[in-house]
Amino acid sequence: MTFIEMRDLLIKHFEEMTKDAEHLFEANLNKDELWQTYLNSYPAGSNPMFRERTEHDCSYCRGFIKNIGNVMTIKDGKVETIWDFECNDAVYGVVIKAMSQYVKQFPVSDVYLSSFSKIGCHHNFEEMENVGVHRWDHFYLELPKKYTVDSFSKGTKLSEFHSAKDVLLRALKEISMDSVDTVLELIATNTLYKGPEYEHMVKQFKALKQDFDKLSTDAEKNLFAWEQSVKVGGVVSRIRNHAIGTLLVDITCGRDLDDAVRAYEVITAPANYKRSKPVYTQKMLDDARKTIDSLGYTDSLPRRYANLDDITINDILFVDRSSADRVRGASSIFDELSKTAKTTAKKFDRAEEITAETFVNDVLPTAESVEVYVENKHISNFVSLIAPVTANAKSMFKWGNNYSWTYSGNMTDSMKERVKSAGGKVDGDLRFSIQWNEDGHDNCDLDAHCKEADGFEIFFGSAKKPNRSRTLGQLDVDIIHPGGNIAVENITWDNRRTMKPGEYTFFVHVYSGSARNGFRAEIEFDGQIYSFDYSHSMRYGERVVVAKVVLDRDGNFTIKPALPDSMSNKTVWNISTNNFVPVSVICYSPNYWETVENPNGHKHLFFMLKDCKNDENPSGLFNEFLVQELYDHRKVMEALSGKLRVADSDDQLSGLGFAFDKRAEIVVRVKGATERVLKVKF
DSSP states (O other): OOHHHHHHHHHHHHHHHTTTOSOEEEEOOOHHHHHHHHHHTSOTTSSOEETTEETTOOHHHHHHHHHHTTEEEEETTEEEETTOSOOOOTTHHHHHHHHHHHHHTSOEEEEEOBSOSEEEOSEEEEEETTTEEEEEEOOEEEOOGGGBOOHHHHHHHHHHHHHHHHHHHHHHHHSOHHHHHHHHHHHHTTOSTTHHHHHHHHHHHHHHHHHHTTOOSHHHHHHHHHHHHHHHHHHHHTGGGSHHHHHHHHHHTTOOHHHHHHHHHHHHSOTTOOOSSOOOOHHHHHHHHHHHHHTTOGGGSOEEEOOTTTOBGGGOSEEOGGGGGGSBTOHHHHHHHHTSOOOOOOOOSSOEEEEHHHIIIIIGGGOSEEEEEEOGGGGGGEEEEEEESSTTOOOOBTTSSSOEEEETTTBSSOHHHHHHHTTOOOOSSEEEEEEEOTTSOOOOEEEEEEEOTTSOEESHHHHTSGGGSTTOOEEEEOOSOOTTSOEEEEEEESOGGGSOSEEEEEEEEEEESOBTTOEEEEEEETTEEEEEEEOSOBOTTOEEEEEEEEEOTTSOEEEEEOOTTTTSOOEETTEESSEEEEEEEEEEOGGGOTTOSSOOSOOEEEEEETTOOOOSOOBSOOGGGBOHHHHTTHHHHHHHHHHSBOOOOSSOOEEEEEETTSOOEEEEEEESSSEEEEEEEO
16 A cells, blocks of 8 residues: 555545534644654554655654644544544554554543644655656645634634633532532522523533433543533533522532522622522422421411410410400419509509510519500511411420411511511611512502702612712612512611711602502611501602601701601501500510520510401411421421411400510500509610
8 A cells, every 4th residue: 555545545534534523622642752653653664764764754744743643533422533544554554553542542632723724735746866856745634614713813712612621521520410400490490580591501511411420430521521512512511600500519519509599699680689489499398398297297387376275374474354264374363463452543644664674573463454555666566476276286496385476567577677688787877668569469669768968869779889878878678570579678877977967858759660558668766666657559750758867966866757647546457556555465475485494586575465466367487486407498498488377367366576685665554553654665
């Protein structure tokens, strides 16, 4: 066989191997050694000396082999070099086989790109003494355009290919299949913001991951990453660098699913986006169900309003005589009270201020009746005691008994908690919060505004540049689309010392849509919350001033309510505000009942009011109450609490609740040996 015949076989083989190959690859080898392998592979006597070098030691052929001799294709995990063709010649067959074996020893290092469309030299002529013109034949290939690039772009292109492969390989190694399945389930259940946009990418990655995990050696995995990185393209190859990749990595690393999704939403979602439901997967649901069943909590899930028949005298601080016959053990207490000498009731014109602790310890033990003066500012303090439907169900809560509580708005505390959960700051010197869409039908956009003393207006338009307000006031929660959920907005000032003395006007603007049921608002300063309830319908573009807060030069706040009905009587849970209302039972929150061995959490004092009826169908449990074994399944428990609503009932223990660690006050009228009007301060 002649050299030309061998070369033509190589050319034909190259055309065949590249016919369906979009990319060529290079083996990571020393090209000088590759050239020496070529020369040394010729059998003895088949590569004789010619002048100063051997016959096959040609500069054109050396350039060809160094340029493209290490090139290969990858198809289904198998490599094919340019030397892998049949050559039965006793000389060239040996050389071709040796070259193939040598190249295949080395891993792929790069995609092959050339700045030239022709590699090598087909032939050239040399005029030789005593011979005449002689034709020399060499290795030669013409490259398809897809393998060529201009010299200015070559480095950048190669870097992009290499980066895509490295990122893909790392993702395939580090991202778990469980995390991929979790994300796909979140997308399928429409739980993930912009999830459908990433679905195809994640599914492609999953298919790659399934094949990758079947490979056993690093060499196979490296080859797979090179082949697939150019097939699937840069988007899927670099999945780890996308927001969805960050989520996959976080889940793989064991980060709490809700935290991982929240971090993902910070990257992908607009500032006003709020997820409408808790994040959980079918696997999490199945695991929670197994835990609940195995530990005996199934009967504990259905909840109802607690009533007087549920509690004992050990769990309460005071019970009204008319209610005593339903409270176990209460009758004996009244027998003792009846022995106490009575005097003419003495009335006090001014309310005496006492602490909540003094009220409990010194006043209640001898009280025969208690009334509280319910004000509009107490609307967010309305609370209900919740009991299990199955009386002897196992306790789900940290404190051992099976009783819980819920405040107005289906919260464990006030509007502040809802603002806080939305990312708002609630512990500054001055706060203005609004809340709307409580019935789920006012899916409009209400905006909280404040016109400051210097004329600057804080609202969503200034929220992107909070420092433009020289007072450092900031709108930190801005909800545009309530999506059927209760919505809030919030404006705060951390420190009054940065505020300019003068008048701060707070108002609500209907930016889009219309609000049939108005809104609620709170203004808080110096530990006092001023509540406002605007129950009128509002049209598009309407503005309603809530109040004006004045900061004087000594740093003191005063408030000027602007809503005409902000101080008028309201009916809340069947209770008319701005009136004294009889109290049936006074008790601590269940986590501090006398029967609790290790009290924990915030301590509340509940004034259960006669005829008070919660009409909100609240949730029966909250994650922060749960024992650890159930808290571990908190996403599923949160979803369950949203479904297991408390049914309506006329027989319930509802009233006002106050946390001992939050500043508040309430006026009470106590009758016993004397009649006293007291202002109880928390």
